[in-house]
Amino acid sequence: MAVFTPVTETDAQALLAHYALGELRALRGIPSGIENTNYFLTTSQGEYVLTLFERLTREQLPFYIDLMTHLAEHGIPVPHPQAAHDGRRLAELHGKPCTIATRLPGKCEMAPEPVHCEQVGRTLARLHLAGQDFPLRQPNLLGLPWWQQTAPVVSPYLASDTAAMLADEVAFQTVFARTDTYRALPQGPAHCDLFRDNVLFAGTRQAPELGGFIDFYFAGCDHWLFDLAVCVNDWCIDHAQGVIRPELAGALLAAYAQVRPLNDAEREAWSAMLRAAALRFWLSRLRDFHLPRPAQTLTPHDPTHFERILRLRRGHAPIALP
Structure with a gap:
């Protein structure tokens, strides 16, 4: 979440005229994040978040908007996109698609304890199961094909040994994706970015x-x-070092497995998938760091954090799945 496109109170008032959400009381930009323009929107009826989409197209957006609506209506605590008078949940502002969704209570917990991890694991499993009957299908747009395309673009900015590790990991994930184990993994709608700053307590x-x-x-x-x-x-890591903290990982994984038990293919793939998750965020941070887009309030994340995590996951056996 960041501010790429300025929105004035007059803009917000004009947009709210198409909704039954009350009158504007306050508008405040949200500086964190790196993809979309976001504002806290306070009205006479409640608290909302206004999002303007900077990269996603109008054709891609129904998946995200409808998924959140589906999950919210199935009792999963997620933002609920609001419908305008014409029933649409997607609008337009400054030539960009936008939506207004409910603002959830709480704040981020950046130093989690096992009790926080338990709740995250349990709710993530509920989310996965609730999404099973969601009818729309769209792949993770930052999955393997994107890794294969992006690695050569960012490699020139890396030291030769680091670029070699990046190429080796992409090659490993490409081969792994062809295995029977990979094809046996359960799948469906997934958040794909559930970091500490994307969960509220x-x-x-x-x-x-x-x-x-x-x-x-x-x-x-x-x-x-x-x-x-x-x-x-x-x-579930020591944030300074990147190593997995067993008490946190054990709490999160056990709580998840109580709701959705894990299968043998998932246990076999666990090490490779931890590497895949580290690779995805190393690549996206490398792209944002070396090829940034202009924004009024944008601070790129340090890519070396996930480089360090990937090196650790390549060299150490992970905590076992329950």
Whole structure:
């Protein structure tokens, strides 16, 4: 979430005229994130988030908007896109598609304890199961084909040994994707970006209450194990070193498996999928760092963080799946 496209109060008032969401009370840009323009939108009826889509096309957006609507209507705590007077949940502002969704309670927990990881794991499994009957299908747009296309673009910015590791990992993931084990992995709609800053908690630190999952605009149909690996690589690590903390990973994985038990193919693929999740975010951070787009409030993430995690995942056996 960032501010690429400025939105004035007059803009917001004109947009709200198409909804039954009350009158504008406040508008505030959200500086974090790197993909879309986001504003907190307070009206006389409640709290919302206005999102303008900077990369995704109008043709791609129904998957994300309808997925959040489907999950919200199945009891999963996610932002609920609001319908305008004409029933549409997708509008336009400054020539860009946009949506208004409910604002969830709570704030991000950047130093999680096992209790936080338990709630994330349990809710992620519920999300996966709730998405099974979602009718739309769209692949993870930052999956293997994107890795294969992006690696040669960012490699010239890397030291030769680092570029060689990147090429080797892409080759490994390409071969792994052809295996019977890979084809046996359960899949469906997945968040694909469930980092600490995309989960909100209310309550207290001692007794947290999960407010919900946000920022679904990297979502796609992918292997659920990939979604789980993304979580573990962020939620369950020593952030300075990148090593997995067993007490956090154990809590998250056990809670997930209680809702959706994992199968033998997933256990066999776990190490490769942790590597895949690290590769995906190393590549996207390399792209954003070396080939940035202009934004009013944009701070690219450090790509060396996921380079370090990938090196660790390539060299160490992961914590076992339950």
